[in-house]
Amino acid sequence: MLVTNHVGAGAAIGVLLHRRPVLAFAAGVASHLAMDCLPHWGLPRVPESHEPFLQVAKRDGLAGLAAIAVLAGPARGLRSGVLAGIAGATILDVDKPARHFFGRNPVPAAVQEFHERIQREAPHRMRNEVLIAAGLLGLSGLLVARGRRALP
Numbered sequence: 001m002l003v004t005n006h007v008g009a010g011a012a013i014g015v016l017l018h019r020r021p022v023l024a025f026a027a028g029v030a031s032h033l034a035m036d037c038l039p040h041w042g043l044p045r046v047p048e049s050h051e052p053f054l055q056v057a058k059r060d061g062l063a064g065l066a067a068i069a070v071l072a073g074p075a076r077g078l079r080s081g082v083l084a085g086i087a088g089a090t091i092l093d094v095d096k097p098a099r100h101f102f103g104r105n106p107v108p109a110a111v112q113e114f115h116e117r118i119q120r121e122a123p124h125r126m127r128n129e130v131l132i133a134a135g136l137l138g139l140s141g142l143l144v145a146r147g148r149r150a151l152p
């Protein structure tokens with residue numbers, strides 16, 4: 001699943017659990033695994049997919065970073081929870097940028113194998129990914145705004 005979608009879910013979790021960042025991180029990891037079990041976009045793991053995947057990954061990575069800035073920036077009073085939720089929700093996907101930029105994967109082999117095994121990917125599901133991103137980012141933005149108003 002696109003990392004931008006994991007950012008949206010992690011931010012929403014982080015708002016709801018902002019007083020307990022460790023729990024927000026753990027719930028973020030759980031959300032990542034649950035979302036990756038759902039049908040989502042992906043390309044066959046063959047060498048011919050590398051370049052098309054990289055094109056999507058660049059855009060997704062930039063969108064994810066922008067989403068982090070837009071959601072965590074105004075989350076005064078909630079920020080540690082929001083960032084913890086986002087960190088938990090995205091940490092399992094660190095393998096892709098780590099391999100690309102540093103040529104190494106810091107994820108333990110057993111975790112990586114499990115993460116790859118649960119994927120339900122198909123190349124025709126990009127539209128769903130974009131719709132899910134819009135929904136999750138909208139929801140998390142509303143939760144950040146509401147959460148800030150509820151603070152003392």
Ligand SMILES: [Zn+2]
Nearest residue numbers: 001036092093
């Ligand atoms: Zn994943």
